[in-house]
Structures are given as structure tokens and as C-alpha cells.
Amino acid sequence: MRASLIQITVDEGESVESRRVRAASLVRQQAGADLVVLPELWTTGAFAYEEFGTEAEPLEGPTYEAMAKAASDAGVWLHAGSIPERDPDGPLYNTSLIFSPSGELVAAYRKIHRFGFDKGEAVLMGAGRDLVTVRLPGTTLGVATCYDLRFPELFRGLVDAGAETLVIPAGWPERRRAHWTLLAQARAVENQAFVLACGTAGTHAGVPQAGHSIVVDPWGEVLAEAGADEEILTVEFDPGKVATTREQFPALKDRVL
Numbered sequence: 001m002r003a004s005l006i007q008i009t010v011d012e013g014e015s016v017e018s019r020r021v022r023a024a025s026l027v028r029q030q031a032g033a034d035l036v037v038l039p040e041l042w043t044t045g046a047f048a049y050e051e052f053g054t055e056a057e058p059l060e061g062p063t064y065e066a067m068a069k070a071a072s073d074a075g076v077w078l079h080a081g082s083i084p085e086r087d088p089d090g091p092l093y094n095t096s097l098i099f100s101p102s103g104e105l106v107a108a109y110r111k112i113h114r115f116g117f118d119k120g121e122a123v124l125m126g127a128g129r130d131l132v133t134v135r136l137p138g139t140t141l142g143v144a145t146c147y148d149l150r151f152p153e154l155f156r157g158l159v160d161a162g163a164e165t166l167v168i169p170a171g172w173p174e175r176r177r178a179h180w181t182l183l184a185q186a187r188a189v190e191n192q193a194f195v196l197a198c199g200t201a202g203t204h205a206g207v208p209q210a211g212h213s214i215v216v217d218p219w220g221e222v223l224a225e226a227g228a229d230e231e232i233l234t235v236e237f238d239p240g241k242v243a244t245t246r247e248q249f250p251a252l253k254d255r256v257l
């Protein structure tokens, strides 16, 4: 399976519309990949709290339209990262969109753990409730978003629902880059699953981004890691390694709780 993680730059020097057009073009350039991944809140920036309200879109808004078309033009499964979603009957949500190679929306995931403690996303957005998995030929994706990475019980739930490849779009800051790498490897090892974690480059709202998108295999080996700048991280992996790792080192079977 070939996956491309698009570590796009998110900064104030580019308009949301221009970045949307550029992201769609980058997705189209990945034709031939099986799965393409974009980061969290790449239209606004994950820390650009003041823009969440002004740039929020309905689920089937401009980013949905652009990404559905890009997925079908490229013929790829697309985890299009997340958007600030405006629910007509409720609050904003940090919502990930996943498209099939024909451009159909196959899943939407509203981020469960909101970041910011008593400010930012934690107060501006509502919390999702539902775990989301997506069946692809050869593997089942389990999806989570950025701060979710710190909550291992969410990933256990995804594994119980059949997840073998954990896809985590993020807008992780440089300040806590060591946590990002460590937690990505931990989630891979403890769940004996692939982890595909895609961050952003650049600086927005004064927060330098870590970049360093990473792909980890079920044994915890780092298969590929990006630098800090905009980059397409492409990796080939064998989804069958999840089953062999779980068979040869059956720690998941020893769960007591």
C-alpha cells in the first residue's frame, strides 16, 4: 500500500481559498497512491482560533467540494484532514472528511478531545462522540485528530472496532514535538498497528508548527519521517504486517481490562 502524507504549510501569508486550491492540486499530484492524508484544520490553522467562526463551513461546503473532486481526479482514498464544521443546528466541530476514490464522502469524524483546556478549541468547538473506522481494500483505518493522540483509550476502542491503520491529522506545535514522535510510536506499539500522523508546516497565530509527519509500523519502527518544512511524505507499507505482528507477539490477547 502506498500512502502520501501532505505536510502543507499553514501560515497567514496565504488566503484560505488559495491554500484550498493548492491542497487540491497537491492531492491530484498523488495519483497512483492508495491513500492520501492532509493535516488538521489546514484551511485556518489549528491555533487560529479567531478564524474558526469566520471560516467555518457546512459539512458539504467548499473544502468538501474541492476534496471530493481532487480524490476522484486522482483516484485515491483521501483523508482530507479536518475543517471547522458549522453544524446548522449546533456548535462548530473539528471534523475530518474521508473520501473514496470516486469522490464519495465515506466517513466524517468529529474530534472527540478538544485542545485548549479553558480556551481556544476547547470552548469554541463541540466534542464529537463517535469512533470512526473506514474499511479500505487491505486495511481498516481508525481515525483520530491531533490532541486525541494523548488518549490511548480512544485508540483501544478503534482497535476493538477493527482498526489496523491509525490515521492522525494534526496541527502539532514545535514546542511539543518530542511528545508527538513519542506518542505516535507508543500508539503503534501498544495497538500493534500502523500509525500515519500528518502535521502542518509553517507558523500561524504565532505558533510554529512541528511538521515531522511520521509513519510508524506495528513493531514501532519509524518507516518515514518528514522535516519541518512543507513536504509530501510517501511511504510503501504492507498492511499484512499488522496480522503477523499480532500473531507472533499476541500481547493484545493478554488484555485484562
Ligand SMILES: NC(=O)CCC(=O)C(=O)O
Pocket: 040, 046, 114, 115, 145, 146, 147, 148, 150, 170, 171, 172, 173, 176, 179
Ligand atoms: N490541535 C491540537 O489538538 C493541539 C494538540 C497539542 O498541541 C498537544 O497535544 O500538545
